[in-house]
Amino acid sequence: DLGEIIKSIEAQGNKVRELKTAKSEKSVIDVEVKKLLALKAEYKEIAGSDWKPGVTAPVQTNKPVQKQPESDSKSSDLLSLYNKVQGQGDKVRKLKGEKADKKVIDQEVKLLLSMKEEYKKAAGKDWKPNEAPAAPAAPAAPAAPAAPKNSDELQKQIAEQAEKIEKELQRLRVLKEQFKSATGKEWTDDNSKVTGNTAPANSGEDISKKIQEQGDKVRKLKADKADKKQIDEAVKILLSLKEDYKKQTGQDWKPGVQSQKPTEKPKAAEKPKNVEKQTAKSTNSNGDEIASKIAEQGDKVRQLKSAKAEKSVIDEEVKVLLKLKGDYKAATGEEWKPPAAADEKKPAKASEPKANKEKVKKEDKKEPAKTGTRLGLEAKKNENLPDWYNQVITKGEMIEYSDISGCYPLRPWSFEIWEVIRDFFDGEIKKMKVKNCAFPLFVSKAALEKEKDHIADFAPEVAWVTKSGDSDLAEPIAIRPTSETVMYPYYAKWLKSHRDLPLKLNQWNSVVRWEFKHPQPFLRTREFYWQEGHSAFLTKAEADEEVLAILELYAQVYEDLLCIPVVRGRKSEKEKFAGGDYTTTVEAYISASGRAIQGATSHHLGQNFSKMFEILVETAEGSEKQYVYQNSWGITTRTIGVMVMVHGDDKGLVLPPKVAAIQAIIVPCGITATTTPEQREKLMDECKKLEEELKADGSVKVEGDYRDNYSPGWKFNHWELKGVPIRVELGFKDLEKKEVTLVRRDTSAKLTASRATVLDTVKKLLTEIGKSMYAKAKDEMDSHIKQTNNWNDFVKFLDQKNLLLSPYCGEISCEDQIKADST
Secondary structure (H helix, E strand, O other): OHHHHHHHHHHHHHHHHHHHHOOOOHHHHHHHHHHHHHHHHHHHHHHOOOOOOOOOOOOOOOOOOOOOOHHHHHHHHHHHHHHHHHHHHHHHHHHHHOOOOHHHHHHHHHHHHHHHHHHHHHHOOOOOOOOOOOOOOOOOOOOOOOOOOOHHHHHHHHHHHHHHHHHHHHHHHHHHHHHHHHHOOOOOHHHHOOOOOOOOOOOHHHHHHHHHHHHHHHHHHHHOOOOHHHHHHHHHHHHHHHHHHHHHHOOOOOOOOOOOOOOOOOHHHOOOHHHHHHHHHHHHHHHHHHHHHHHHHHHHHHHHHHOOOOHHHHHHHHHHHHHHHHHHHHHHOOOOOOHHHHOOOOOOOOOOOHHHHHHHHHHHHHOOOOOOOOOOOOOOOOOOHHHHHHHHHHHOOOEOOOOOOOOOOEOHHHHHHHHHHHHHHHHHHHHOOOEEOOOOOEEEHHHHOOOHHHHHHHHHHOEEEEEEOOEEEEEEEEEOOOOHHHHHHHHHHHOOEHHHOOEEEEEEEEEEOOOOOOOEOOOEOOEEEEEEEEEEEOOHHHHHHHHHHHHHHHHHHHHHHOOOOOEEEEOOOOOOOOOOOEEEEEEEEEOOOOEEEEEEEEEEEEOHHHHHOOOEEEOOOOOOEEEOEEEEEEEEOHHHHHHHHHHOEOOEOOOOOOOOOOOEEEEEOOOOOOOOHHHHHHHHHHHHHHHHHHOOOOOOOEEEOOOOOOOHHHHHHHHHHHOOOEEEEEOHHHHHHOEEEEEEOOOOOEEEEEHHHHHHHHHHHHHHHHHHHHHHHHHHHHOOEEEOOOHHHHHHHHHOOOEEEOOOOOOHHHHHHHHHHHO
């Protein structure tokens, strides 16, 4: 009965829709769809036409059926199909406009393509908008039943059509991915409305870059053994990009080959110049908007890092930041640069008359730009220490952030400070007959696990190498967190007699400790530079003596070079070096946080490691063998971070004179639009002459800032931010008076010096600045050291940002309780 079949079709259709809505397994849905198609085929056999929603069973009458002309019947069906395609197209566009779920859209697109195919079969041509078939002359009577089709044949056709649609959808996804790669944004239906003013296709060079990036993506997917479908999808995009390249350049893409420009088109097809200007203007506008978003997102990331937010939250925001930078590059064709770099003015062209340059400068002074360069610090040290710290080390050109969290490139401005520390300390330990050496970066698992207390403390921070290319290593290899377990197997091999002692070795290297806490440049990083000394002695007394001698050298680094007072002391049992007997330390005080920070440590290891690694020597008596006594000691690039936090202010870095890469910077002053070329030349010559005078005996590190694209005021701020101890100003009036103006970075005090005695004056001033910086830091620390035996005062003093001297029993459990109750 036709009525029953219609009910069955409707019920089965509802079932299929429910399964799709519930996102059931594809195999389950496919089974129910087959049942639905079988019911529809049965309906067609009986009714002679396809089943359509809303159809009802015809009422049987005894009247003869009047046959409708074949042409009218065909027109009616075609018009109905045409309207269905149009309605389905509207539905798809609406879903896209509402940004519906991709699966829902894909399903409706499949249906639309199926309808268009059905229309093509019936009409003999593709469906096109605004080309509806003519309406029939008269209402059509029900058509005579058509000859039923074989159900197996229908199933085969349906399967073929489904496969064809799937291929088209695959191609559609590839095209959308290409669109996103080319424009930096998702494709929407609005993008399909192309006008005559569309931008030209990407150049061969742009496409070549995309091919290289996509090739890297494919190789990474293969190396990561990604899902085959994912790799195939990426390969299709790569091949499509290569095809676009060939169309654009007329040649196949090859690695390392620069694209040739396509054959020049007739002038009639050239883009009008005003259109190019509009495009450039639009690009700049987009770039400015994206740059603003990048700045906001960067601030958001820094705030999250400062607030020690969850790593997953930070990573998510970093992804957004990287995407914005990608969008900026796509919009402007160049990498995004921080405002401090982006706002630097380029030097005027050589062909431009000097007078014109001066005129431009004067006009710039009259009407300063309202959009600030953000060169200076935006955070205050005592209001937001984490933000201030991150700004001062980046804007002060000390570090740069990398794409690996906790790993930072050290720029020359900071590394030269480390070199001064290294040269001083290396010279001092060589006086103690310590020799430098180098041991491997890697340590075997067996060696690392020999000292159980040692590895237990470092275990969470150890980074492991587990693969070589695509192959798994037979055994993981650790990257050294410290070198005791790397070096001591060799000590056991080399040391046989008391005559081989003492053995004193030192390494200048980097180590990796995969911190899970919030990384901070210099202070807590996953890779850091340091020296690590390892010595072996016959007696404990010799070892104890060296521990304190090294500790005193560390104190000298802080107090003499960095102008930072330190407290010398011994770590608690809980805080000592894992596997050691005791640990000594120098600790500095950070007034902005009101807390101490570890500066450097010198450890006595006793015989713990020598017993683990069987480092035995024959004694002088020769009757028995003895385990050696060992020390290890180290100072790191944390020194630089401590220096920044102790001395820096709201203008930027304040560098101690002994470690500053530049101790005095010469800035020419007084050049205006009315200055003649001869006057300018004379001033510059005098500045360079002064530079040579200050360099005369090699005791002062001095440079001149002779850049003509920056004003003296800009240079003052720049070198203040970088913390140069003395600014030397030389202008036309100074030349007349035969004197110079000196400005101290630490106090901003100005003084004049005779040109004849300027070198001696600068030397004395550098010494005075160093003493003044130390005295200021010492006063801050001493005024915040409190002594108490009362627990209530203990907590109160801590809250007031003080360091405390208080007795306690020394037990670990007691230490834990103090920490818990005072936090």
